[in-house]
Amino acid sequence: MGRPLRFILENTTYHIFARFVNYEKFLGGKTYKEIMYQVIQYTKKKHNFQLNAYEMLDDHYHFIIKTLKNGDISKIMHMINNRFAKAVNKIMNRRGPVFNERYGSKVIDHAKNPIKYFLSLLWYMAYNSVRKGYVENPRDYLYSSINQYLLKNYIGRIKITLHEIFLNLSDNFSERLEVLLSMEKEYLEYLANSY
Numbered sequence: 001m002g003r004p005l006r007f008i009l010e011n012t013t014y015h016i017f018a019r020f021v022n023y024e025k026f027l028g029g030k031t032y033k034e035i036m037y038q039v040i041q042y043t044k045k046k047h048n049f050q051l052n053a054y055e056m057l058d059d060h061y062h063f064i065i066k067t068l069k070n071g072d073i074s075k076i077m078h079m080i081n082n083r084f085a086k087a088v089n090k091i092m093n094r095r096g097p098v099f100n101e102r103y104g105s106k107v108i109d110h111a112k113n114p115i116k117y118f119l120s121l122l123w124y125m126a127y128n129s130v131r132k133g134y135v136e137n138p139r140d141y142l143y144s145s146i147n148q149y150l151l152k153n154y155i156g157r158i159k160i161t162l163h164e165i166f167l168n169l170s171d172n173f174s175e176r177l178e179v180l181l182s183m184e185k186e187y188l189e190y191l192a193n194s195y
Helices: 030-046 073-092 114-126 146-150 173-194
Strands: 013-019 049-056 060-067 104-107
Touching: 013 073, 013 114, 030 049, 030 073, 049 114, 049 146, 060 073, 060 114, 114 146, 114 173, 146 173
Parallel strands: none
Antiparallel strands: 013 060, 013 104, 049 060
């Protein structure tokens, strides 16, 4: 049986995630995260998409990407993963695959409640750094975009485009922030009840 086909749609928001082979820490250390930053910036010049959020951990990553006119998520992700893998193999003087399998993707727009899904996903991604033991508070993790949603005019290492789901919550930043923080509280309650 072949692999399931992806939804290749323009003007569509995707949750993208990928793990490295054998849980290798190919994003461990500042150097490799910097390479990923450069790869994303290069890819943005070649393909039409927005990076709406990211969380880079040592052994995997999460992105929220919105394709724009003529945007093709498969081509975007092929370029990101291929260029990153080539750079890692060259620097480490190694051969072979860098990724455990092809990247995973979920279409946020197809969720039963896209707004809740998107806001919960921001917190799920952000709290990965806490679950991994890197930081105690996700706001302290440097390789995440969460502070670009939480702090007005905050510019992170990679500039993201705040997603329209967040921007459409209200014309007022404080009101948008209040909704986002309420979703953090809900997410933490969910985690507490899961254990």
